[in-house]
Amino acid sequence: MDLCLNLLKSEPEKNLVFSSVNVEHAFAILATAAANKTREDILKMTSQADIATTAHRVKSLESLSSVQLDSKMFTCFQPKSEFWKTHFTTASHGLVDFTDPKTADEINSWIEKSTKNMISKLVDASDLDSLTRMILVSAIFFKGSWETPFRRTFEGAFNGSKQQVKYMQHNFKNITYNESGEFQAISLPYANDGLKMTVLLPKSDLSSFGVSLNASKLKEIFAGMRSAREVNFQMPKFSIESELDLKSIFEQLGFGHVFTAASDDYSNLTDESVFLSMARHKAKIEVNEEGTVAAAATVAKIMLKMCVIPIEFVCDRPFLYFIRKEDEVLFAGRFVKP
Structure with a gap:
């Protein structure tokens, strides 16, 4: 998690x-x-x-x-x-x-x-x-198919925007739900394998809620899901x-x-x-x-791992040369032209 x-x-x-x-x-x-x-x-x-x-x-x-x-x-x-x-x-x-x-x-x-x-x-x-x-x-x-498919859709605003989005709506009579002063949560079961989609809706802005959300808090929210009396649930269709x-x-x-x-x-x-x-x-x-x-x-x-790329040292212009042992120079000179 x-x-x-x-x-x-x-x-x-x-x-x-x-x-x-x-x-x-x-x-x-x-x-x-x-x-x-x-x-x-x-x-x-x-x-x-x-x-x-x-x-x-x-x-x-x-x-x-x-x-x-x-x-x-x-x-x-x-x-x-x-x-x-x-x-x-x-x-x-x-x-x-x-x-x-x-x-x-x-x-x-x-x-x-x-x-x-x-x-x-x-x-x-x-x-x-x-x-x-x-x-x-x-x-x-x-x-996964919903255990209870949504039978009603309608268009409405999202988050105060003038742009209309397509919602799906269902009035669940007995659905797993959790609520606190910070959020509402609902679990929508799929028809197979015991899988569900849990939708977590903060009561404050999402970014503030996300900052405080950690593994223990999320597990606590999941563990606190209980069957509710009745929930009128609406959510946009989305991709x-x-x-x-x-x-x-x-x-x-x-x-x-x-x-x-x-x-x-x-x-x-x-x-x-x-x-x-x-x-x-x-x-x-x-x-x-x-x-x-x-x-x-x-x-x-x-x-x-890349091989070490050798340093390029190409004597294609005039250069000096020294034949030496430490600081003792035996021969020296320059090469100016072939």
């Missing part, structure tokens, strides 16, 4: 959607590939207790009929056999040529297929080069798409070193000296009278 709240602080003035469990899934696989301090830093950065716990959560989600999870490693090498003996043995693998411009299309096609065409063009050809060693992708897709630069977000949280060549222990994956150089997340959600469709994908790039 800590990762969820950290991501929730991204771009506070904009509409936002993301899947923190999708991000955790990707980074848990990266942590499996890593070792020692690199692994510890990845888990700490993404607020994961350990790999086994995340693997168990992912497996539980995979059993839900309304949720599909997938992951794939695109590499230009054969990962070590030890890697496949870990928790994420279901991750698929493909050998690719990262210098081929078509490889980006291949990765994006996989993402589109895994998210039912909701997420596209997450990887650009410019992201890939001869130093790229792996692109790890995780994907999640969710489709949101977001793309997050996870590297930038984690750098702001103090984990910039995880994305540098100093954090290079991926010895469970390869003997090459590699490091995490990029991480990106994209998500989309559509909410209407019938239910919700949502998808997300996370990509992470592992690249080879």
Whole structure:
């Protein structure tokens, strides 16, 4: 939940959607590939207790009929056999040529297929080069119908704006609800898997409420949900798409070193000296009278440490020369022309 709240602080003035469990899934696989301090830093950065716990959560989600999870490693090498003996043995693998411009299309096609065409063009050809060693992708897709569909829609103003938006409305006779001096909260159940959408409506402005919202407070709100007598609920239909630069977000949280060549222990994956150089997340959600469709994908790039670039010293103009031992000069001269 800590990762969820950290991501929730991204771009506070904009509409936002993301899947923190999708991000955790990707980074848990990266942590499996890593070792020692690199692994510890990845888990700490993404607020994961350990790999086994995340693997168990992912497996539980995979059993839900309304949720599909997938992951794939695109590499230009054969990962070590030890890697496949870990928790994420279901991750698929493909050998690719990262210098081929078509490889980006291949990765994006996989993402589109895994998210039912909701997420596209997450990887650009410019992201890939001869130093790229792996692109790890995780994907999640969710489709849920409301247990009680909304039967009435109407147009109305939102947040004082003159622009009209389409609302959906239902008079719930027995719905899970919570209220305090700070907020109202309602949980709208989906028809399957015990899943629900909890809508949290601050009584003050959203930004002020968000500053005070932490994991313990959010858990307390969820735990305090009770069946209410009757609730006349109205909410806009909406569609949101977001793309997050996870590297930038984690750098702001103090984990910039995880994305540098100093954090290079991926010895469970390869003997090459590699490091995490990029991480990106994209998500989309559509909410209407019938239910919700949502998808997300996370990509992470592992690249080879760049060789030290030699200093250029080209004597293509006049120069001096000295043959010496310490300060004792035996010969000296200049070269002016061939």
